[in-house]
Amino acid sequence: MSNVHFLKEPVAADNSAHDQKRRELFARAETLSRDLARRGAELDRVGAPPREEVEALRQAGLLTALHSPEVGGAGLSWVDGLRLVRIIARGESSIGQLLGYHYVNSQYVYWAAADPKQAWVLGAETVERQLYWGAAVNPRDPGLMLERRGGHYVLNGRKTFSTGAHVSDRINVNAAIEGKIANFVVPTDRPGYITNDDWDNIGQRLSDSGSVEFRDFPVYDRDFILPLADPSDPPAVQATFNTPLIQLVFVNFYLGTAEGALASALDYVRATTRPWVTSGVERAGDDPYILERIGELQASVKASVALANVAAASVEAALSQGRSVTAESRGEAAIEAYAAKVHSTHVSLDVTTKVFELMGARATAGHYRFDRYWRNVRTHTLHDPVAYKAREVGDFALNGRIPPVSLYS
Numbered sequence: 001m002s003n004v005h006f007l008k009e010p011v012a013a014d015n016s017a018h019d020q021k022r023r024e025l026f027a028r029a030e031t032l033s034r035d036l037a038r039r040g041a042e043l044d045r046v047g048a049p050p051r052e053e054v055e056a057l058r059q060a061g062l063l064t065a066l067h068s069p070e071v072g073g074a075g076l077s078w079v080d081g082l083r084l085v086r087i088i089a090r091g092e093s094s095i096g097q098l099l100g101y102h103y104v105n106s107q108y109v110y111w112a113a114a115d116p117k118q119a120w121v122l123g124a125e126t127v128e129r130q131l132y133w134g135a136a137v138n139p140r141d142p143g144l145m146l147e148r149r150g151g152h153y154v155l156n157g158r159k160t161f162s163t164g165a166h167v168s169d170r171i172n173v174n175a176a177i178e179g180k181i182a183n184f185v186v187p188t189d190r191p192g193y194i195t196n197d198d199w200d201n202i203g204q205r206l207s208d209s210g211s212v213e214f215r216d217f218p219v220y221d222r223d224f225i226l227p228l229a230d231p232s233d234p235p236a237v238q239a240t241f242n243t244p245l246i247q248l249v250f251v252n253f254y255l256g257t258a259e260g261a262l263a264s265a266l267d268y269v270r271a272t273t274r275p276w277v278t279s280g281v282e283r284a285g286d287d288p289y290i291l292e293r294i295g296e297l298q299a300s301v302k303a304s305v306a307l308a309n310v311a312a313a314s315v316e317a318a319l320s321q322g323r324s325v326t327a328e329s330r331g332e333a334a335i336e337a338y339a340a341k342v343h344s345t346h347v348s349l350d351v352t353t354k355v356f357e358l359m360g361a362r363a364t365a366g367h368y369r370f371d372r373y374w375r376n377v378r379t380h381t382l383h384d385p386v387a388y389k390a391r392e393v394g395d396f397a398l399n400g401r402i403p404p405v406s407l408y409s
Contacts, residue, residue, distance in 0.1 A: 021074050028060040029087040036091025037260060041369040043092060047205035049166040053095050057088075058130045066103055071120060072127040078103075078245065078316040079309065082252045086305070089256025090263065093376035094206035096256050098132075100249030101163050104242055105133035105172050109185060111319065112239040113225040122185060126170070134168030134188075136212055139407040144175035144214060146182050153177070153219040155192070162212040165195045180228040184219055192217035203372070203379030237330050238323050240405045244315045244334040247389075251308045251340045254348040254377050258301050261373035265355035265363075266294070268370075273360050290358055297351050304340070304347040311340040331402025338389040338403070345386045348377040384408045 036043070036053070043053075057063055066081045067073020076084075081103050089096025106126055113119040125131065136144065136159045144157035155175055162171075168188050175182050192215045199210035229235075273284035281287055311333075318325055318333035352374035356363055363370055392403040403409040 018069075018075060022076060022080065025061060025065050025074060025076065025084065026080075026087070029062060029084050032056055032060055032062075033087050033089075033091035033260075036088070036095060037264070040092050040260075040372065041367070044205055044369050044372040047199075049208045050095060050098065050206045051167055053092070053206065054098060054132055054164075054167045057095070057099055058132070062088075062099060063102060063106075063130055063132060064127045066107055067123050067127050071124040073123070078248075078319070079312045082248055082308070082312045085249055086252040086256035086259070086308075089253035090260035092206060093253055093257040093260070093373070093380075094204045094208075096253035097204060097207050097249070097380065098164055098167070100253055101135070101246070102133050104246045104249060105135045106131075106170070107245075108172060108242050109225055111241060111322075112183070112236075114227060115225075118225060122170075129169070131169040132164065132167055133170045133172070134162060134164035135172040136162050136214075137172060137174045137407065138162070144173065146175040146177040146219060148177075152221075155214040155217040155219050158211060158213045160211050161209050162195075163207050163209040165199075165210050165212050166208050177228065179230075181231055182224065182228055183226040184223040185225055186217070186219060186223050190218055201379050203375035203377070205372075235405070236323070237325050237327050238319070240330065241315070241319050243405070243407060243409060244330075244337040245319075247334075247337045247341050248308070248312055248315060250380065250383065251311070251337070251344040254344045254381065255301065255305055255308060257373055257377050258304075258344075258348040258351040261352045261355050261370070262294075262297055262301065264370060264373070265358045268359045268363055268368075272362070273358070284360075293354065293358055297354060300347045301351060304344050307343055308340045311336040327405075328402060330405075331396075334403060334409070335393055335396045338409075339393045342386055342390045342393060345377075345381045349374070349381060352377055 061074065062084060064073040065076045065084060066078070067075070069075040082100070085096050085100040085103070088099050109119040109122050126133070138159050138161050141159050141161070142157070144155055144159070146153050146155050155173070157175070170185055170187055173184055173186060175184075194213040194215060196211045196213065199205075199208065201209075226239075269284050269290065273290075275281050275284045275287055279287050284290060314333045314336040318329045321329060355370070355373070359370070388408075392409060395401045396403070
């Protein structure tokens, strides 16, 4: 992959073990990203469940980067974790998405679980076994149904989308039971967990986001991370940070995809693009219009990355307040994330479209699959309408209203 002068990760001044581990993880992420970029066109063409790619994340230690050193993790910050997502997405957008989803899903129990000891047990097991975490909580789907049967529960129902369906070792699940909402964490190797090969979208083809079914899937008391709750009961503020964090995951793999598209385009321009017949130059790399367009795209990406980093720091600072965090602090930090979401959506769609203007007509040949960058961001940026995020940012700016808490805001 071409050196496109990505924003460099800050280098700490000390040589502590933590800093060394951090450097190693970033270096491994860069290596994995280059390998994914090299194989990107073929991976997109096949669109198979990314078992080998998730295994590569596992072997590189990236799955446990955010876990505390007390349970054997690397102890990286959310700011760093989201940068890792962006790096991986430069090589393959879906794998960046999978890494980011895992970070949110596996960290959620730390701030949401009613029993902190349970969260630490789950964290220690995740690190020891290098588990990948997914979720079955899509709020747009009809709810899963849980019922008591003998000495345990059984779960039944279907979720239309479950990112990482085939590769998940653990999943967070929400289900209804007797008018209450249950939140629990379960392993996917229990009988009754059914994955369907029905993810057929134009982009994010490696995200493994097909439907899952639960057929008399056993659930035990030890699996619950929260007491049963009435649907009208507001959750604890700390337990709602999964939404701004998952939105920041979106931001960062959108931007990583844009960076990857621009890097591929520059490589192509250097090696293949011919100067236009009336350009008056001998190399495409000297064409003033190509140079101007590259500069504009680079500036846009850099600005959006800077905004993403500021938003990540804001959300992490609010989350670090723990159980004392207020709805106002959470809302103000979330607005920073949503502003980054608006900007990164526009920038990533713009960059992944306009790179063709740099490369020329021959770059549209199917075997290059350069369109995968646009297909990836076009597919996922429809996850939740960006217009609603812009409205929330505008409402806060004009009226001082923080967004209502939901699995989308």
